[in-house]
Amino acid sequence: MLHSPLSRRLWALRTAAGLLLLGSLLGGCGTKEDPDDNDSGSSNTATVRVxxxxxxxxxxxxxxxxxLRETAIARDAASATYRVSASSHTIALxxxxxxxxxxxxxxxxxxGSSTTLVAWTGDNNTVKYLSLNDLEAAPASGRTxxxxxxxxxxxxxxxxxxxPATETLGDAPLLGNVTPGNGSTGFSTVNAGSHRLRVLRAGSVLDSDVRLDTTLTLPSAGVAALVITPxxxxxxxxxxxxxxxxxxxALTNKQARVRVVSALPSNQAVTASFNSTTLPLLGxxxxxxxxxxxxxGTSAPQLTVSGTxxxxxxxxxxAGSDNTLFVWGTVxxxxxxxxxxDNRLPTSASASRIRLLHGLGDVxxxxxxxVAGSRATNASQGAFSAVAQVSAATDTTVxxxxxxxxxxxxxxxxxxxDAGAVYSVFLLGDSRQTTGNGLLSTVVKER
Incomplete structure (x- = not known):
C-alpha cells in the first residue's frame, strides 16, 4: 500500500500528469526524459519502457x-520509453x-542500455517483472x-x-513443460516469416488441450519476445x-470454451451448439x-430439449473465456x-477454489x-455462487x-x-428424488 505522504503527492501528480502527458501516451512511441537527469543526451543515460x-x-x-510518469496504460500495451540516468531506479505500477x-x-x-520490463501477475496477485534487453544483437537475414x-x-x-501453418502437432514442442514465470534461457534463433503458434497443456497434442492457436510473423534479422498471457x-x-x-x-485467442449443464427433470435429452460447433451430447x-x-464471438445458442x-x-x-449454458425449469x-x-487457479498454491450451482427446481x-463446517459461499436458485478460496484439505466435509x-x-x-484445484458443486433437478433418478448431486474438479 502507498504511504499517506506518497498518496497525497500522487493525488497532485495525477492531476498534473493528465496535462503533461496529453498527446504523448502512445505505447512504445517516443522517448521522455528523466526530469532528474541533467545530462539526458549523454552516454550516462539508459532507456526503459514497461x-x-x-x-x-x-x-x-x-x-x-x-x-508518477504515465497514467492509464492499458492491458497488452506499452508505456512510452523513458530516458533515465545510468543508476538504480525503482519501477512500480x-x-x-x-x-x-x-x-x-x-x-x-x-x-547506453535499453530495457523493456514486462509486468505480469504471479502467485498471490503479486506483480513481477521480466527484463528484456532491447539491444540484443540481431541474427542473420532470414532468421529471428x-x-x-x-x-x-x-x-x-x-x-x-x-x-509452419499446415504442419500437424508433434511431440517435440519448441519449448516444453514451461511453468509460469519461466521460459527459454535467453534467445533461440528460428526462421523468420509466418508461423503457427499453438500453446497446449504440457505433454498433450490433443485438440481439446489447445490453449491458444494463432499465427504470427517473425521479423527477418530481428529480435522478438513471445509472452504467453492470461x-x-x-x-x-x-x-x-x-x-x-x-x-x-497482441495475439488474442480466437476461441472460447463452452459447456452445457441441464437441471431439467429426468430423461430429457438436451442437444446444443454454438457458433456452428456442436457441444457434447448430454445423455x-x-x-x-x-x-x-x-x-x-456473438451467436444465438442452438438448443433442443427432447426434440423441441x-x-x-x-x-x-x-475470447479466452469459459462459459456454461445452463438449461433449467420445466420441460x-x-x-x-x-x-x-471463473476457472482461474487459487491465488495461493496451498489453497483450493470452490463454487455452487443451485439448480434444484423444488428449492x-x-x-x-x-467446507469443513464453515460457510464458503451462497447461491440463489438458478445461479452459480461466487467462487470461494478455501484451504486445501484431505478427508474434509462439503x-x-x-x-x-x-x-x-x-x-x-x-x-x-487438492491444492491448486478448482471445484464446482452441482445440485441439479429435484431434491425430493434420488440421485440418478431426477437428482444430480456431484462435485466436479474443473481443473
Whole structure:
C-alpha cells in the first residue's frame, strides 16, 4: 500500500500528469526524459519502457522512483520509453485508486542500455517483472532471435509449439513443460516469416488441450519476445509479441470454451451448439457436459430439449473465456441462462477454489455451501455462487444447507480438495428424488 505522504503527492501528480502527458501516451512511441537527469543526451543515460501484461482489468499507472510518469496504460500495451540516468531506479505500477501493485522492480541501468520490463501477475496477485534487453544483437537475414516467457499463471504448465501453418502437432514442442514465470534461457534463433503458434497443456497434442492457436510473423534479422498471457477464464491463454522500439502486437485467442449443464427433470435429452460447433451430447438430464472449444464471438445458442427447439437470444462468448449454458425449469417452459465461469487457479498454491450451482427446481430458497463446517459461499436458485478460496484439505466435509432453516440438502464426507484445484458443486433437478433418478448431486474438479 502507498504511504499517506506518497498518496497525497500522487493525488497532485495525477492531476498534473493528465496535462503533461496529453498527446504523448502512445505505447512504445517516443522517448521522455528523466526530469532528474541533467545530462539526458549523454552516454550516462539508459532507456526503459514497461509493458502491462498483468491481470488487472483496468489500466495501470506508472511510477519511476515514486514519481508518477504515465497514467492509464492499458492491458497488452506499452508505456512510452523513458530516458533515465545510468543508476538504480525503482519501477512500480498502481491501479486506478493509487494502490501499488506489488512487487516493485529495483534495477541498476547501465549507461547506453535499453530495457523493456514486462509486468505480469504471479502467485498471490503479486506483480513481477521480466527484463528484456532491447539491444540484443540481431541474427542473420532470414532468421529471428526469439525468447519465450510464460506469464499466464492460471493456465498451469504449458508446451509451446511453433510450426509452419499446415504442419500437424508433434511431440517435440519448441519449448516444453514451461511453468509460469519461466521460459527459454535467453534467445533461440528460428526462421523468420509466418508461423503457427499453438500453446497446449504440457505433454498433450490433443485438440481439446489447445490453449491458444494463432499465427504470427517473425521479423527477418530481428529480435522478438513471445509472452504467453492470461485469459479471463483461466484455462485458455493469449500472447504478446514484443520487438524493440515497436508497439506491442497482441495475439488474442480466437476461441472460447463452452459447456452445457441441464437441471431439467429426468430423461430429457438436451442437444446444443454454438457458433456452428456442436457441444457434447448430454445423455439424459440432469447432467453436466464437458467444455468444448468454440469460435469466440456473438451467436444465438442452438438448443433442443427432447426434440423441441428453444428460442434463445444472441450471446457473446468472449475470447479466452469459459462459459456454461445452463438449461433449467420445466420441460414445457425450459429456460436458458449463460454464465461466464471463473476457472482461474487459487491465488495461493496451498489453497483450493470452490463454487455452487443451485439448480434444484423444488428449492426456491438460497443455498449455502460449507467446507469443513464453515460457510464458503451462497447461491440463489438458478445461479452459480461466487467462487470461494478455501484451504486445501484431505478427508474434509462439503455440505449444502438452506441458511434460513439450516436444513441439510447435500453432504459429502471424506472429500479431498487438492491444492491448486478448482471445484464446482452441482445440485441439479429435484431434491425430493434420488440421485440418478431426477437428482444430480456431484462435485466436479474443473481443473
Amino acid at each position: 509493458v502491462n501484461a498483468t491481470t488487472q482489468r483496468t489500466a495501470v499507472d506508472l511510477l519511476i522512483d515514486e514519481q 498502481t491501479n486506478s485508486s493509487g494502490t501499488t501493485l506489488t512487487d516493485v522492480s529495483t534495477t541498476t541501468y547501465t549507461a 532471435k526469439l525468447r519465450v516467457f510464460h506469464a499466464a499463471r492460471d493456465a498451469g504448465t504449458l508446451d509451446v509449439h511453433l510450426t 485469459s479471463s477464464g483461466g484455462v485458455l491463454t493469449h500472447a504478446l509479441l514484443l520487438q524493440p522500439d515497436k508497439a506491442v502486437t 439424459s438430464s440432469p447432467a453436466v457436459g464437458g467444455y468444448t472449444l468454440v469460435p469466440a 427447439t428453444l428460442t434463445t437470444e444472441p450471446w457473446t462468448a468472449a 414445457a417452459a425450459a429456460q436458458l441462462k449463460v454464465f461466464s465461469d 426456491v430458497a438460497e443455498l449455502g455451501l460449507d 455440505s449444502v444447507t438452506q441458511p434460513t432453516t439450516a436444513t441439510s440438502v447435500y453432504q459429502l464426507t471424506g472429500k479431498t480438495l
